Amino acid sequence: MTLPTHAQIVVIGGGIIGCSTAYHLARDHKADVVLLEQGTLTSGSTWHAAGLVGQLRSSASITRVLKYSVDLYKGLEAQTGLATGWKMTGCLRLATNPDRWTEYQRLATTAKSFGMDMHLLTPKAVKAMWPLMMTDDLVGASWLPTDGQASPSDITQSLARGARMHGAKLFENIRVTGFDMTDGRITAVKTSSGDIACEKVVNCAGQWARQVGAMAGINVPLQPVKHQYIITEKIEGLATDAPTIRDPDRRTYFKEEVGGLVMG
Ligand SMILES: Cc1cc2nc3c(=O)[nH]c(=O)nc-3n(C[C@H](O)[C@H](O)[C@H](O)COP(=O)(O)OP(=O)(O)OC[C@H]3O[C@@H](n4cnc5c(N)ncnc54)[C@H](O)[C@@H]3O)c2cc1C
The missing domain is CATH 3.30.9.10 (D-Amino Acid Oxidase, subunit A, domain 2)
Incomplete structure (x- = not known):
């Protein structure tokens, strides 16, 4: 598949967050989505995650998202044919x-x-x-x-397949190197394999989100911590x-x- 020259939305990062974002944008909003991953899907923090899925947090909105995640993981395999390893162990x-x-x-x-x-x-x-x-x-x-x-890598692969099933285009081994900007808005994403003109960009670069934000002059207050x-x-x-x-x-x-x- 050749890299398109235009997309409505470019998602940067092929971890669980990027693949979930691409999946939901394509499924729920019928968006024209391109996802770019500098390595292979799940090669970032997602590959290392232990896979505990907890729902209750002190923030109401985070708890709502986590509750939704559990519902999603329960039904994802039926949609995509790829298992997520979800086990409701308590x-x-x-x-x-x-x-x-x-x-x-x-x-x-x-x-x-x-x-x-x-x-x-x-x-x-x-x-x-x-x-x-x-x-x-x-x-x-x-x-x-x-x-x-659950298995974080399996969930991510399942979300990636779901995103593709809904029309998203996912590319591996493509590194985002910068942006074209007009009046403070991103108009194109520069990559190691060419430019993609776009309307919106979603920064899902995980521990690299700070560097990706800096490419657009945005300070992402994020500091990776060893685990x-x-x-x-x-x-x-x-x-x-x-x-x-x-x-x-x-x-x-x-x-x-x-x-x-x-x-x-
Ligand atoms: C040891 C460990 C155990 C954990 N255990 C749990 C757990 O039990 N439960 C839990 O909920 N969470 C756990 N976590 C946290 C969890 O792993 C992360 O919150 C989650 O994986 C983050 O996903 P992500 O998609 O944001 O980041 P990532 O998976 O890191 O994905 C970001 C992707 O962006 C790509 N990228 C970066 N820069 C660029 C660029 N310029 N161009 C293109 N692509 C780029 C990277 O290659 C990477 O693949 C754990 C984390 C660790 C390290």
């Missing part, structure tokens, strides 16, 4: 001190206002749900049964549908993956 958030427990009691009320049923569990109930866990130091845990986990995780060998007795765990007091999360644990 999520346990551990409280190891009274302050955290108070926070969860408040969170349970917030969850209700979003139509989500968050339960508060005793350490004994947590142990029954996650038999491998030592629960001696727990005050309790919150439990959101509709949270889960590491470990993946264990198979652990005997670990259920494949074990709930994901967030332990904010020890700044750790856990997720089952092919019989072992991802901990980050």
Whole structure:
């Protein structure tokens, strides 16, 4: 496929955000969309993501977006034929001190206002749900049964296929190098393989969004932060549908993956 010389909307970045943006613009707005990825689809942060899908945040609008994401992941495979790895395992958030427990009691009320049923569990109930866990130091845990986990790369490939099915054109190995601007508006995207005249640009360049913004003289206040995780060998007795765990007091999360644990 040759790079077009014109598009209504150019999306920069082929991670989960760029592919989701292209998918929704093409599906819901019938937009003429071109997506440009400097490497291959999902080669940025998306490839590394652990895949925990949590919904409840302190911001109402973010919570709404996350709830929508869960609904989307449930039905995407039926639309595109590509699996997303979505598993509704539920999520346990551990409280190891009274302050955290108070926070969860408040969170349970917030969850209700979003139509989500968050339960508060005793350490004994947590142990029954996650038999491998030592629960001696727990005050309790919150439990959101509709949270889960998915494969970020698979979701992205599924969204990319969905975007293509709705007419979007996705290009890999094309790097955006700058913009043509008139009166403060972008009129064309310059790339390593030629220019594309366009009406709108969406900056979905993830940790590179600051550099892409700077090409148009825009300050994107974004600073990448290093994040590491470990993946264990198979652990005997670990259920494949074990709930994901967030332990904010020890700044750790856990997720089952092919019989072992991802901990980050
Ligand atoms: C170790 C780790 C674990 C994580 N775990 C989780 C988790 O469990 N749950 C969760 O929700 N989130 C998690 N995250 C966060 C999640 O990975 C990111 O929020 C998400 O992947 C960001 O997607 P993105 O599309 O914005 O960015 P990216 O996936 O980085 O995509 C941006 C793309 O833009 C492209 N690009 C950049 N500049 C240009 C250019 N000039 N021209 C063309 N293309 C360009 C890049 O090549 C890249 O592919 C984790 C992150 C890390 C690092």
